[in-house]
Amino acid sequence: MANGEILAPVSGSVWKIECTEGQAVSEGDTLMILESMKMEIPVEAPVSGTIASLTVKEGDPVEEDAVLGVVTT
Amino acid sequence: MTPLRPASHIPMDTLLSELAFRRREAEKMGGEAAVARQHAAGRLTVRERIRALGDPDSFSELAALTGTGAYDADQTLRGVTPAPYVCGTVRIAGRTTVVGGEDFTVRGGTTFSAPRRKGGQGGLTEDFAYHYRLPLVNLVDGAGGGVGSIEQRGHTVFPGVHGFERSVALLSRSPVASAVLGTAAGGPAGRAILSHFSVMVRGGSQIFAAGPPVVKRSLGHAVDKEDLGGAAVAVDEAGTIHNAADSEADALHQIRRFLSFMPQNVWEPPPVEECDDPIGRYEESLRGILPKSRNQPFDVRRVISLIVDQGSEFEIQPTYGKSVVTMLARFGGRPAGVIANNPMVYAGAMDDRSARKHVRFMQLCDTFHIPIVFLVDVPGFMVGIRAEKRATLLEGMRVVHAAAQLTVPTATVVLRKCYGMAGMATCNKNGVDYKLAWPTGEWGSLPIEGGVAAAYRREIAAAPDPTAKEAEIEARMRPYASPFRTAEAFAVEDIIDPAETRPVLCGLIELAAARIHHDLGPRRGPGGFIP
Structure with missing residues (x-):
């Protein structure tokens, strides 16, 4: 299984980050929440593994499909 | 030889x-x-x-x-x-x-x-x-x-x-x-x-x-x-x-x-099937199906499955333009098209793809005299640079254009948000324009948050504490956003208990049957069906 890039499902801002680098996660876990169109949009782990890196911080604007971090399997 | x-x-x-x-x-x-x-x-x-x-x-x-x-x-x-x-x-x-x-x-x-x-x-x-x-x-x-x-x-x-x-x-x-x-x-x-x-x-x-x-x-x-x-x-x-x-x-x-779900041709009504799911079925679980916070998404397919004849859904384009869900389904055995905004994708906002999907599905229903049920939770057209580059406004207005040409009866139920021109695409002004809402409904040309900042820009900027001023104006306007105030003014036709959504819609789809029967034949208007 390849490493998984955490991608923004929608354009918006990073509202809340709910994971840290090095943390073990399961596929489908909510890693962070974006604020978009005044809604809280969860960002899920693309694969099970460990958070290798997070490339955004709370408050950052992101475009759809932007890489927010990487999960290594 | x-x-x-x-x-x-x-x-x-x-x-x-x-x-x-x-x-x-x-x-x-x-x-x-x-x-x-x-x-x-x-x-x-x-x-x-x-x-x-x-x-x-x-x-x-x-x-x-x-x-x-x-x-x-x-x-x-x-x-x-x-x-x-x-x-x-x-x-x-x-x-x-x-x-x-x-x-x-x-x-x-x-x-x-x-x-x-x-x-x-x-x-x-x-x-x-x-x-x-x-x-x-x-x-x-x-x-x-x-x-x-x-x-x-x-x-x-x-x-x-x-x-x-x-x-x-x-x-x-x-x-x-x-x-x-x-x-x-x-x-x-x-x-x-x-x-x-x-x-x-x-x-x-x-x-x-x-x-x-x-x-x-x-x-x-x-x-x-x-x-x-x-x-x-x-x-x-x-x-x-x-x-x-x-x-x-x-x-x-x-x-x-x-x-x-299809008639044999446009001169025949859509085929009615036997239905053992009671048309009067109240679904109390719908009362609690929306999240407590209006900023959180919910599964609109779950709402649809509780409203239509059990197991009758057939989803069209489930993997494309996912901020809107389009399904053929039955109400009391009668076919209907369900168009529901999906708050789990783009917060339900209409983007270029969901707009295209929305138009195609409305045309399908209109061509074959299948009434349409809109389940609305739309914050508006998708915004931002990416959305503008994809001609969201053009594609979105094409939905409004197609909705304005519908000849088939429609019923609109606002579950939560109904804003702007994307909201206009979810009802039909040519018919009785019957709009229902759950008590959680809210609407406007744009939401009060954000709208206030734009409309009261000078007043807010001049205030000693602009943030507090904006919050004050928003708080002042919030009570007007109650759907009951709109119903009082007869600007939405009725507010319903979510639990009675199925009985109400089954009733409307049944009413539509006589109208559909008299309207059979090729769809009026230019162009016919465009895929």
């Missing part, structure tokens, strides 16, 4: 045995080796597909004898290679449907050059469906004509000699469903698009304007046919084909499901 005797001198037995021989030849398709190759590729033959599509033993073949005969020097028939297209009628749930498909085992399903065509655009199958006002199922497995015929003809053919006029005209008369079951380009691909519903096999079929050899020649790019036109591109990314299927059997099953 022995002169042939007139046929009338040949005994009937002999003539019948030749007929039987020719029919058996047709059954053999491209021969044992070719059929084995088709199976080895994980594919059914066209005859197996037709049998899988129709009710048992319901296939009645048309034009089985067409083909290329092989004769000895004394004109004795040795064999017939059938035309690479098999067609006829089957019954689907008892109703007659025209079906035709390329036979890939015969010359790869390429076009058969004869004065009259069996399949393809303007062929017998389309004429049959048009003339008898029957649904048509295309089983697409071929790339159309090749350049090989140029040598036979001695000239090249102007595009459109075998045009799509009949395919287009059929779309405003009878349901057309297409399954792409091989690699489709050219004419067969065109006809798959000129359909009310299309499906392809994920991992097993491809469709494109031009295949890998042409791409290589034109762009110098080496591409794999699955990367170019597999379901991940044609269904999920582009929406060129409506649905993906897991297998050929699933694709054919989806077509049966689709047709179960």
Whole structure:
């Protein structure tokens, strides 16, 4: 299984980050929440593994499909 | 050369045995080796597909004898290679449907050059469906004509000699469903698009304007046919084909499901089925189905499943334009189209893709007199640079345009947000314009948050504490956002208990039936059905 890039499902801002680098996660876990169109949009782990890196911080604007971090399997 | 005797001198037995021989030849398709190759590729033959599509033993073949005969020097028939297209009628749930498909085992399903065509655009199958006002199922497995015929003809053919006029005209008369079951380009691909519903096999079929050899020649790019036109591109990314299927059997099953909601033609009402799910069923769980915070998404498919006849949903384009959900379903046995904003994707905002999907689905319903139920939770058109670059405003206004031309009865239920021009696309001002809302409904030309900042910019900027001022104005306006205030003013027709959504909608769909019955026939207005 390849490493998984955490991608923004929608354009918006990073509202809340709910994971840290090095943390073990399961596929489908909510890693962070974006604020978009005044809604809280969860960002899920693309694969099970460990958070290798997070490339955004709370408050950052992101475009759809932007890489927010990487999960290594 | 022995002169042939007139046929009338040949005994009937002999003539019948030749007929039987020719029919058996047709059954053999491209021969044992070719059929084995088709199976080895994980594919059914066209005859197996037709049998899988129709009710048992319901296939009645048309034009089985067409083909290329092989004769000895004394004109004795040795064999017939059938035309690479098999067609006829089957019954689907008892109703007659025209079906035709390329036979890939015969010359790869390429076009058969004869004065009259069996399949393809303007062929017998389309004429049959048009003339008898029957649904048509295309089983697409071929790339159309090749350049090989140029040598036979001695000239090249102007595009459109075998045009799509009949395919287009059929779309405003009878349901057309297409399954792409091989690699489709050219004419067969065109006809798959000129359909009310299309499906392809994920991992097993491809469709494109031009295949890998042409791409290589034109762009110098080496591409794999699955990367170019597999379901991940044609269904999920582009929406060129409506649905993906897991297998050929699933694709054919989806077509049966689709047709179960369709009338035989636009002169007949949509088919009503027996329904054992009570139309008066209250669903108390709907009262708690929205999250406590209005900023959190919820599963609108769950809402739909609780409202429609149990298990009746058939979703169209589930993997494309996902911020709106489009489903055929039944209310008290009567078909309806459900269009629901999906807050789990883009917060339900309408983007270019969901807009395109929304228009196609409304046109489908309107063409076949299927009433539409809108379940609304839309914050507006998608915003931002990316959305503007994708012409969201243009695509969104096309939805408003299409909604304004609807002739079929509609019912609108606002579950939560209904904002802006995207909100306008979820009701029909030409009819009774009956808008219902759950008590959680909220609406406006734009939401109070954000709207306040724009409208009261100077007042806010001049205040000693602008943030507090903005919050103060928002708090002052918030009570006006109560849906009951709008109902008081009769600007929304009614507020309903979420638990009574099904009984109310079943009632409205039943009311629509009489109206639909009197409005049967081709859809008024210009253009007809555009895929």
